[in-house]
Amino acid sequence: MGVKFTDEQFPPCPKSLFINSSRPLQKLLAVNDWDRAENVFKKANKKPRLFSGPTKPQDVRQGALGDCWFLSAVAVLTEEREIKDVVITPEYNEEGIYTFRFCIQGEWQPVIVDDWIPLNAKRKPAFAMSKKEDELWLTLLEKAYAKLHGSYEALEGGVVQDALVDLTGGAGEEIDMRNQDKQLEIASGRLWSQLMRFKEEGFLLGVGSPSGSDTEISPNGIVQSHAYSLLQVREVDGHKLLQMRNPWGNSVEWSGPWSDSSPEWTERMKYKLKYTPKLSDGVFWMSWEDFQVHFRSVYVCRLYPPEMRKVVHGQWRGHTAGGCPNFDTWHNNPQFLLRGVGVDAHRPINVFMTLAQNLCGHPPFFIGLRVVKKGGERVDPILYVHNLAGASEYVNTREVACEMVLEPDPRGYTIVPTTHIPGEETSFRLSVFTKTAVELVELPP
Template sequence: MPPPGVCLSIRNERNRRSGRGSATNPDKFLDQDFDQLHQGFFRDGFRFIDKMFPPEWRSIGNGILHPNDLERIKWRRPGTMVKDPYFIADGVSRFDIRQGSLGNCWFLASIGALTFKEDIKKQIIPEGQSFKKDYAGIFHFRFWRFGKWVDVVIDDKLPTIDGRLIFVYSKNPNEFWAALMEKAYAKVCGSYADMNAGTVSEAMMDFTGGIHMTFKLDEAPPDLWDIMYRAAMSESLLACGTPPGQSAANTVLPNGIVQGHAYTITRLMQVMSNGGLVRLVRLLNPWGHGEWKGDWSDKSSKWQTVSLEDRTNCLSIADDGEFWMSMEDFCKNYSDMDICSLSHDFLDGSTDCHWPYQFHEGRWVTGATAGGCSNYKESFWTNPQYHIEVETIKGECAKDKGLKNLLVSLMQKSDKRNRRLASNFYIGFSVFSVPPEYKEREGKFPAEFFMREPVASTKKYLNAREVMEFFSLAPGEYIIVPSTFKPNETASFILAILSKTDSHLLDENSIDSLKITKPITTENMNDNDSRVTIFQKYTDQYEELDAEQLQRLLNENLLQGKSPGFGLDTCRSMVTLMDLSVTGHLNHNEFLRLWDRVVRCREIFYRTDTSRTGELSLSELRNAVIAAGIQMSDDMLNLMALRYGVSRGSLTLDSFVSLILRLECMSKIFRNLSDGNGIYLQEKEVTNVVNQTLLLCLYLLCHNKLRRQKYLSK
């Protein structure tokens, strides 16, 4: 049985702090350790079979093969297909790959770009893998997935029909790195079918972990060629796509270009032709055949107008899917161009200008932090807020005044195991300038702050995995608010910032997860005599209350028959929380402390229940928690909403009382047991804490304490 979700969350946070998930220390996808598995199977003389991605029809998925073809599939290891298999034969080349019966040209176009970048290639394809030395039928690849690197283990059983690979294959039938890499990515996506259709930006980000930029070629900036050229000279992947046709099929136009198809940009070149400078783009069709037939194609007469040296260096007359075209024809025939890189120093021409990279992970939760776009004035402010300080550009970079200096990327994360089941929301973000009167404000900015117009924003909300914008912002302080278009849409996201200066990004509401600012007083909130009278009416012979007696007392005296009343489980929890003597009963003093708190919580509950439904909606919860004297981060509010919200998305009075009491109790436990950095509990002590307060609260406090330490250490 796997550990509980709370345990996994704490463990994942600790792993991140220790560097797990980084490029040098990737996380183990599905907890499979390649080194341990490889050593064990090689030692025992067996061939690995991956039970997490088994060689059977469910790993293929539905909708890409005819049922009759599915029945014909045989999963075979390369050694049974050819006599002398190689993982890599004569290096990794863009010409190695050939697309199979799967609509994943977007993935293969990204692989084509990958083959030019040695450092990125080594990160994705770990060295030392072979069918010769220490072979045990197991291989692994690494991909960046939504904020962390993962190491993906696979067996080498590949789907075949009549002895031939049905998906990607290599030009050399004895080479299998491309087919195995495709299988590893299919495992990450959920199945081969989950790779059917996509965008090159998705695969390129998964190959680099970098921020990607998309340029719509019908809106191309005047310096697009310069940007592309500098990117090609750096550690960047470049690809592009053609506009779709009238059908979903990849129709080949008379000029040789395929509609709705992804291509790799493999080179850029400037040549002199008839006394004029011509800018050329070289592209690769992942089919491995099918080329452009216009100017500067393989057989174009234009090549006779350039020098012999340029013609020798550039021209290759072969139907290998690679061809040249002019920059003008490129912009006419392709709809968009993508660049993805970890180093974005190519964004301007100065080698002295660097673009630091920062990112934060966040979450929109229905009723709590999913406020929708700025059209929804009352709830927009509840979205996550990020504070950024843009500093003055100095040195050589200052010469480029007026140029764009901030790139903001918003990516929504998928929590679905199968890629095809993930549904994207329309997402975007707005940037607001912070005026002087708000400079020293801490925590979340209120609704009235966002009544002003943003200084920058996404042009429109897109139903996409990622949206990005490139801005020019004056030095100063800003608030960035990412959101879905509509309120109450739950999703996780990554907000990434590239700035031309050492700008500082801070999640406005995640540093202090929980702070009791005004504890609920216990000093004579009601007449003492009446409280004593009520207590004595329900006690046993020892003048104590158990949970059942407390339930009757609260329902008859506090709610006076109103429905719903306090449940027995809630009353058991309250007894446990307030029972200092650990007897399972409340004595006189313990009851008075509890009564005052419950009465105060009831007053807050009905005052903040503005909808007059008798329940707190999750949007009303924030105000109720503030009124109770508790400062709560977005992270904690999200988890409270998920933990305490009933199916209707609201909290009853007994749930609200239970929540406030547990938060107060857990805060005291943490303050009393903490050494200033965290707390250590033995197994028996953990059990006691869990019984009293629920592990959820402990997780929230520890989790955000770790986040605070991580932020302060930067």
């Protein structure tokens, strides 16, 4: 047998578990030991495999780590796409070396890990593990993502769309259903139609429950401050229904109308939705009306072909960290010209934009962008409402997004990405997605 690989950058020791090993997160003390995959599976009388048949959302099981946001994204990916796009190593190997890839700041980045696995007191994997007990890919994918973030503890808490973007290279956004504008879209039926369209177009979706502790469970079985996969959005016989999955993969499920054992399930509805209720698998259906009560956010990862994407990079440094339009320094921010080209110069531009900040070890700044009708020139110190063509909200997340239709203007529009407060310095990536032929270039100071 050849020499087995041990990753010195992410070794089997406390520094790979904790952000600060002198102040360990209590729940991660569940890790009692580390061992090679071969030995872990041998004790369970299993022969390890990287994959044991096709991957399914039901395979994804969360462990002691609070990374439901990441595992929900993984479950969505197994439903809609090929997880092997992320897992580069094709099969189990005795050397214990595996390569994964994640899309970071728009670039695919390989991550290499060994097969040392953190174990609990029962000598079973302490964190994520496939339901198929001879399968390794999920445990090692989680390990690679932990290495990318510096430790397993760094995966405690996050948002589903960030993980989906990292896994696919797509464009992420969060729909906050408490937002006043979104409440109007719910009332008009527009948001439901939008979710239906997202699924039809193959976008990846997750959802989040209201804030609280993930040890709190509502009387109807919804874990608080928890991320779920959104597997299906369907309208059948006048019923608006959503199918979701708890990454715990156990009996903690919705117990209200349309739950596994509820009387709403007629034979006709089971047939139309091809649904066979299975108790204790974490998968359940819920009505759109109940969803609005029990969930707070919808996480979206839009997947576009490369030809629809334009990307530019910039940074807020020194005087170019000008802050939002509330400050008279805002016109010092980096600015970019977006305009249609060729025959599309005289057509409306239906566009989706994302602004992603580089976190660089600091908490996320409040960031946002403004799209200004300025004849292709840089903006003035004062932003007048009649010049504003579109905008995102300012949110303290890794990435913000907005969608708009820009009226035809051959001279183009000026996009201004900003932090909310002047002087907040970091780099950023601006991505524009549209079917229209456009150019996206930085305007000189």
